[in-house]
Structure formats: C-alpha cells, structure tokens
Amino acid sequence: MLDRLAIRSFCNQVVSGAVAAAFIVAAAGLKPGCLIAQETAPAQQPIPAPPAAPRPATLPAAPRFVVVLDAAHGGDDGGGKFGSLLEKDLTLALSVRLRSLLAARGIAVVTTRESDASVVPERRAEIANHAAARACLSIHATQTGSGVHMFVSSLPPQDPARIAAWKTAQSAWVTRSLALEGVLNSALLQAGMNVTLGRTALSSLDSMVCPAVAFEFAPAGGQKGEKPATSLDDPAYQAQLAEALAAGLLAWQAEARQP
Amino acid sequence: MSPAMSIVRRIQTWLFILLLVASAAMGVVLWQLRERAHQRLLAGQDSAPTQAPVVSPEERATLMVANDADSSMQPRELTLPLPQDDGSRARVILGKLLDLYALPDATHPVPGGAASIGQVFLLPAENLNGSPAASAPARNAGPAEASIAAARGVSVANSGAGQKNTAAAAQDGGPELAVVNLSSAFVASHPSGIEAETLTVLSICATLHANLPRVTQVRFLVDGQARDTLAGHADLTRTYLASDAMPTEGTNP
Numbered sequence A: 001m002l003d004r005l006a007i008r009s010f011c012n013q014v015v016s017g018a019v020a021a022a023f024i025v026a027a028a029g030l031k032p033g034c035l036i037a038q039e040t041a042p043a044q045q046p047i048p049a050p051p052a053a054p055r056p057a058t059l060p061a062a063p064r065f066v067v068v069l070d071a072a073h074g075g076d077d078g079g080g081k082f083g084s085l086l087e088k089d090l091t092l093a094l095s096v097r098l099r100s101l102l103a104a105r106g107i108a109v110v111t112t113r114e115s116d117a118s119v120v121p122e123r124r125a126e127i128a129n130h131a132a133a134r135a136c137l138s139i140h141a142t143q144t145g146s147g148v149h150m151f152v153s154s155l156p157p158q159d160p161a162r163i164a165a166w167k168t169a170q171s172a173w174v175t176r177s178l179a180l181e182g183v184l185n186s187a188l189l190q191a192g193m194n195v196t197l198g199r200t201a202l203s204s205l206d207s208m209v210c211p212a213v214a215f216e217f218a219p220a221g222g223q224k225g226e227k228p229a230t231s232l233d234d235p236a237y238q239a240q241l242a243e244a245l246a247a248g249l250l251a252w253q254a255e256a257r258q259p
Numbered sequence B: 001m002s003p004a005m006s007i008v009r010r011i012q013t014w015l016f017i018l019l020l021v022a023s024a025a026m027g028v029v030l031w032q033l034r035e036r037a038h039q040r041l042l043a044g045q046d047s048a049p050t051q052a053p054v055v056s057p058e059e060r061a062t063l064m065v066a067n068d069a070d071s072s073m074q075p076r077e078l079t080l081p082l083p084q085d086d087g088s089r090a091r092v093i094l095g096k097l098l099d100l101y102a103l104p105d106a107t108h109p110v111p112g113g114a115a116s117i118g119q120v121f122l123l124p125a126e127n128l129n130g131s132p133a134a135s136a137p138a139r140n141a142g143p144a145e146a147s148i149a150a151a152r153g154v155s156v157a158n159s160g161a162g163q164k165n166t167a168a169a170a171q172d173g174g175p176e177l178a179v180v181n182l183s184s185a186f187v188a189s190h191p192s193g194i195e196a197e198t199l200t201v202l203s204i205c206a207t208l209h210a211n212l213p214r215v216t217q218v219r220f221l222v223d224g225q226a227r228d229t230l231a232g233h234a235d236l237t238r239t240y241l242a243s244d245a246m247p248t249e250g251t252n253p
C-alpha cells in the first residue's frame, strides 16, 4: 500500500515533469492575441506562397453579382466521416447542385473546387477575395444535430475603412455577413427547414472579404423519438437544400439591387 | 548432527538475519519515499489528482452544458469537492463537464470524459492589443506554470506553497488566461462538424468563466502541442475570449 502510493506519486512527478517540458515548448510557440491583435500581412496581399490549387470554375458574369461557393474539405482532407459517407463528397455534391441552380438564374458563380482536390483554407479565401463576391458560402456537412446550422465569423465587427490583417479580414464584413445569414435563414425557414444560428472561428471564413456564411447541413429530423434521419447524401434532401439556398441568394441579390 | 548439517544451519540463520535486515531497510526507505512524495503532492499543483482529495470541502460549481439540438448552452449547478488551487479546480470542473458529454444520453455527445483534460494552467491574461500584459510576475506559480512563464520571459515569484500563492493571486485579481491541455485521444474521437466543435470549445470557455470569473481568455493545447483545429473545423490557434462564449446566439422557433 505504502510503496504503491510512493511509486504512484513518483510516477506522477515524472509524468508531470515531462508534460511541463512539453508545455514550455508549446507555450513558447503561442503567439499572444490571435483574436484581435493583428500579426500578418494585409488582406490585399495574402499568403506569401499560394499553394497550387485547381483553377476555380468561373462562369461568365453578366451582372456583377458574384457568388462564391466553397465546398469545404477535399483531397487529403476528407472532413468528417459518417459511416461510408465522406464530408468532402457531400459538400461537393451540394456545391455542384447549387451552382447549376444559380447559373440557371443568371447568377455568376465562382467555386473553390470542382473535383476531389485539396485546397488549403488560405487558397479558398484567396479565390473568394479575388472574385470580389457579393456572397460567400462555405459548405460543410455533419452528422451532429439536425437540419441546418449557419455560422458567421466570431471576429468582432470592425470599421471597413481600416486595413485588416489577413487572418482577421472578415471582421470588416461581419455586419454584412450577419445580414446575409438573416436572408438565407428566412429562405430556409420558408422551405420548412430546422435552422440554428451561431458564431464560430473557422480559418478560411475569417480571411474572406465578402459577406460570408458557413453553411453546415445535418440529417433532417432523426432526433430522439423522431422518425429516422434523412441521409446526408439523399438526392431529394440535397435538392431541397440547394433550392432553398438558391432562393435565399436570389433574395439577397434583390436586396443588394435596392438603393 | 553431522558437521555438514550444522554448517548449513548456520548459513540458513545468517541468511535469515540478512534478509530481515534488508527488509527492514527497504521498509524505511519506502516510508521515506512515500513521505517525500506526499510532501510534493501537497506542494505541487499540476500533479494534483483529477479526483479531488476526500478532505476537500464540498462546493458549488456551474457547468455550461451544450446542446446539439439547438446550439445552445444551459447552466447546470452541482455540488462537489474541489481542491483549493484554481488550476486544479478548473481541471476538476471541466472533467465533470466532459463526463456529462461522455454519458450515453448526452445532449452534446463526445467520448472521453474527465481523463480528456490533461491540465489547466492559469497565467496573467495577454494584452490582446500587442505585447503580453504580463509585466506583473506570474502568480500562483506551480513548477510547470513557472516554466511556462519563464518561457514567455516573465519573472516568476514562486514561494512554493500552493495555498499561499492562491491567496496572493486572489488578492491580485487581474484577468487570467487559461491554457487547457486536451488529450489527443479526446481530439481524435471528437465528432467532426462546425457546430459540434464550436459547442465544445465555447462550453469549456463559458464553464471556466462561470467558475473562475477572472479567466477572460482561453487557449487550447493538445498533448501539450499547438493544434490547428479541434476535429477539422474549430480553430484552436486563436485565443478565445470568455465573452465570445457568453451570448448564445438565438435559435429559430
């Protein structure tokens, strides 16, 4: 009993010593003030060496109302894994559907990927910023919760006149992003969707200089005691989501046209 | 009795005495080791066991419990024995929160439980407008905290005894940065998704702030290392403000 106690405490000491050493290294790497303090290059001149990425598919833009669709994950980054389904495939499928619907309504669309390709968050924001988009939609999928979750950057809103740092460029657009979220929310509710709204810290979203919303879809229904959930890859469900989003983006375009 | 037998008897006797002395000596050494380890346990903060010692008084704590169904957080009060030192308190309370998430009927299911919280270190809060606000000496400095503070170039006033330091910190009352060290097993098994990951991060921030109001900033490490995201989404490279976690965004009816 005694020796066990002693050995255990001794082991605790050894383990905590090792952990402490790891902490020194990690803490030395922690930069102060990531959330507010500015540390990197301005948004106009993004990352030093933009990694090679597939050419974004661009449709001819008759009116200058461009929507950026960002199918999250891809390539090496599978995103969430839900049984046999991969998030990267689900997001691409919805992005392709929505792009067709928007194109059919005459809206110019820029996508961050059109295939199963790796695109780093910096590159996604770069594509969005280059497009001078009026709306940016980052598409995710999850098995958690139900219906649709929409998120706006949790960065504190900042005066658009200030030159923003790359990592916090979205802060100048947060107010517009919340407005876009509101319009999309109305369209989704009208389509009978269950929607929750929130704020989050996503590196790709935080670097975008456009009204930007992260759109995450979960199975519809399927909560405790309810009917079984709709599968994330159900074509009917994906079509329903795409239709509602297209309607929302059209409403956003109409709102933008007003003086 | 043959001479050979008597020699064997003598050797047996000596061997017996030798072993007896050896056992007694080992007993003394082990006792001393135990005493020393016990002293260190009492003095050290980061080595405090996750299970609060039985002598700790029962206290009230508030857990901010996340709910995936509506992206909300609800406060839940409970009474539990808590250690005196703030860092250990934070660890015990966050452990309770993660124990709730590990239950089969959790409103925000995440496997792992209390074992997922390695340590919680409390440091003077960073001045987010630039240089660290930590010109003041690191208070409440346990051995590892002292190391962190030293790594940040902060002078350390370490008087050794945990209770005394805690009292000094309480008097000081400045804003604090909590560094939460999560286990890699927890991160590896965390459900992927913006909502799920954001709720975990925010409920940890809100729970820390609810019980230690001086904690205004929170940073995360995984097995002592910086990590990009929790499970592919929530950014772990930033300093979270406790105020981020407070206003839970409205939910549609």
Ligand SMILES: [Zn+2]
Pocket: A072, A073, A079, A080, A087, A139, A140, A141, B193, B194, B232, B233
């Ligand atoms: Zn995702």
